[in-house]
Amino acid sequence: MAKSSGPAGTKVTIYDIAKIAGVNPSTVSRALGKPERVSAKTRKLVEQAAAELNFRASPLARSLLTGRTGTVGLIVADITNPSYFDMIRGAQAAAAANGLTLVLAESAESAATELRVARRIQPSTDGIILASPRMSDPEIRALNATKPVTVINRSVAGVDSVVPDVEPGISEAVRHLASGGHRRIAFLAGPDTSWLSARRWECLRSACEWTGREALLIPTTAPTAEGGRRAARDVIASGATAGLCFNDVLAIGLMRELQAAKVTIPDEFSVVGFDNIFGSDFTTPALTTIAAPFTEAGATALSLVLAALPNADDGSPNVRGAGGAELPTSLIVRGSSGRLLGG
Amino acid sequence: MAKSSGPAGTKVTIYDIAKIAGVNPSTVSRALGKPERVSAKTRKLVEQAAAELNFRASPLARSLLTGRTGTVGLIVADITNPSYFDMIRGAQAAAAANGLTLVLAESAESAATELRVARRIQPSTDGIILASPRMSDPEIRALNATKPVTVINRSVAGVDSVVPDVEPGISEAVRHLASGGHRRIAFLAGPDTSWLSARRWECLRSACEWTGREALLIPTTAPTAEGGRRAARDVIASGATAGLCFNDVLAIGLMRELQAAKVTIPDEFSVVGFDNIFGSDFTTPALTTIAAPFTEAGATALSLVLAALPNADDGSPNVRGAGGAELPTSLIVRGSSGRLLGG
DNA sequence: CTGAAAGCGCTTACAG
DNA sequence: CTGAAAGCGCTTACAG
Missing domain, CATH: 3.40.50.2300 (Response regulator)
Structure with a gap:
């Protein structure tokens, strides 16, 4: 039996190495941590012993000293x-x-x-x-x-x-929708504790103002596909012909629900998401979205x-x-x- | 200025608490860790001091002793x-x-x-x-x-x-494909170091044998959408009319590439994935897949x-x-x- | 270059 | 119930 493969739980410390290398534990620490501060011979001795015992320094002990956890x-x-x-x-x-x-x-x-x-x-x-x-x-x-x-x-x-910087993406989106003949654009909001949702809404409103469009805020129950589905009715009731959604999942949910209600996309309603998530191009039609890096x-x-x-x-x-x-x-x-x- | 909000990096220890509570550090440790082993008065004292200093025990120090990291x-x-x-x-x-x-x-x-x-x-x-x-x-x-x-x-x-347990899912899939008239089924493999891929292939082969179908192994370059696209040519060349793919992303890539090559799915070719990933129902047609919990x-x-x-x-x-x-x-x-x- | 000692922040027998 | 001491595994001045 090689002693290197001791039973689980046997902790190998620098003391064990010190013993078989015949040096002080502090020298072991140096040999391993700052090899240049130790003689070539000692270093070799320590390294061999460490390898033999399959030593791994405890990051906990080190962190306690250094204050860094890595x-x-x-x-x-x-x-x-x-x-x-x-x-x-x-x-x-x-x-x-x-x-x-x-x-x-x-x-x-x-x-x-x-x-x-x-x-x-x-x-x-x-x-x-x-x-x-x-x-x-x-x-x-x-x-x-x-x-x-x-x-x-x-x-x-x-x-x-x-x-x-939400501005360029949202401005582009509003121009894109405006040129498509949309006059009333709904924003399906994220959680109201979301700073980003507030920012996006602000930016959309200002872009709509600038281009003479109307922006409407529609709250959602959750930033999920289900949240998007649930908001669909309110969106249609609002008279908007395009929806900018706080995120892509929300957008996908909205699109699905509208399609289920026989609303043709994009002929009758345009959907735009945020984030360009994995799978946002799997849908039919593929989702238009505002991407951030x-x-x-x-x-x-x-x-x-x-x-x-x-x-x-x-x-x-x-x-x-x-x-x-x-x-x-x-x-x-x-x-x-x-x-x-x-x- | 409340002293509770000291400068960043000032580490509050049980010694600080011991000092202002007028007890031994070990008593602080007990009061916090096993409150029932300490008098009500001491506990209160310690808890107050701890709250005042906004004390958080160092998990590192604790782990070093207990051997548990949490x-x-x-x-x-x-x-x-x-x-x-x-x-x-x-x-x-x-x-x-x-x-x-x-x-x-x-x-x-x-x-x-x-x-x-x-x-x-x-x-x-x-x-x-x-x-x-x-x-x-x-x-x-x-x-x-x-x-x-x-x-x-x-x-x-x-x-x-x-x-x-891959058997039930794969058996179902093979029966499903067999009943759809498919006689030759390709398996788009995962990485060859993948134990699971080997298992799935074995299971598919045995299920095909049992139902008198032919199973073909098609290697892929990577278990990604791109890997699926690249394998499309081999799949078609193999003469298979259905493909079981190591995972859904692979399946989606395959489906996209076949569609780009004007192969109608599922009329001319059936695609089945594994894993039922998020978005696997976003595709058109939605992906048939073998799900595991x-x-x-x-x-x-x-x-x-x-x-x-x-x-x-x-x-x-x-x-x-x-x-x-x-x-x-x-x-x-x-x-x-x-x-x-x-x- | 190397050893002996102190200490990081906590816990846990051991006394009392 | 509480205090004093030892120790978890390592690092780092401090001597030599």
Whole structure:
């Protein structure tokens, strides 16, 4: 039996290595952590012993000393909402590229849960990213006072953020719809705690005003396909001939329900979504949507957290809340929008 | 200025609390951790002080002592592959329900990366779940010797696992296709390191044999939409009139490419996927697919890891590799499959 | 270049 | 019920 494969649970420490290498534990630590500070011979001895015992340093013990966990948290409202997929992917890739581990958590669209989860993971992470947070500004600032926080799809004074510049995408969409003969455009809103939904609505209203169109706000029960279906009746009742939806899933739900009610899309009604999610081009007609570079948003958020970390060199606290990125949006025209029949 | 909002980075410890509560640090620890072992007065004192200082116990320090991290890792091949979404969701929900944090990591479909990532996160987790792992059996067993491992979509001797029972779903699919007049059925394979792909192919072959149909194996370049598109030519060349695809994304890619080549679906060719992913009903025609309860798979995997944890009571190492769950699959017939025109 | 000691923040027998 | 001490596994000045 090789002793290297001890029973599960046997923890190999630097002391074990020190013993068989015949050196002091502190020398083991050095040999492994800063090999250049140790003689070639010692290093070899230690490395051999470490390999033999299949040693893995405890990140916990190290973190306790260094104050760094090598982990960044990402909290999203709904882990299965495809709008977040690219963001998660972007953050995860950026974390891996920086030798960090990403912890993913979910808030179930609840501000209270979000705060609880954030508090829970904060002590074991170096910083956290909040995707479309539902908490209040002061709550976010309080978290940011403990460890670096970056918010995505929201702007909070004193906190690093990554937000889409919604203007270009929405302007394009309104011009596109206006040229298709649409005069009354409905906005199917997101959760009312959503900063981004408010921004999009504001922007739509102003774009409609500018082009002499009418903008209508239609609340929804949830930013899901079901939420879109349920809103369909109100949309039709409003007299709008086009709907801009807070996200693509909502848009797909709306389109399905309208089609079920024999409304032809886009001849009788145009549907435009947001986010260009996976599958948004699977529908018939394929969904027109306003896209934002979410992969980049996730990566940028991670780099902002990284930049806000206390400097490893001098330990000086870094500036926080100075960072901010605005990512451009654009319209992707597909089949679900176009000229209004007889419009 | 309230002193409760100290500058960032000021770490509040039980010593600070002990000082202002006028008790020993160990008493603080007890008051917070096992309140029943402390007098009501002391408890109140400590709780007040803790609240005042906005104290949060360091999970790192605690983990170092207890050996428990309160974290479970989940490694998937591709974080944006929708086949994994429900699995991730199920595991995440089950983790949260048990007061655990889920760490999500990605292996980029590479066995080497997978092993590296697993080793990296193992020390800071209590156990890990490997979704459709690409590593070798011995590598997985070695990981399992250190800390509990549960594999999903794979069976490894001595390791807990959750696998779909592919038989019912595939049998149904073959009967469905046979009754539609299909005699030659292609299987668009997954990665050749995929245990599940091998299983599905075996099962399809045996089901075809049983019903007197011909089964053909068509390799693909990747389990993605692009992989499906690229395989389309081979599929047609094979003379098959129906294709069972390793996953839905592959199936959607295949369907799109065939449609682009003016093949009418399902009149001239039937397409069946696996996994019933989000969006698989968005296509036209909607995708017929073989579904497995992935949310449940994720949750079950988490509970298996939990059960394999060393017993908190007596610290006795728990049995590992004894657990195993088989989850039933079923066919969801939608528009992409049916009777072969003139078949 | 290397050793001995102190300490990161907590928990847990052990006394009293 | 509470205090004093030891220890989890590592790192880092401080001597030599």
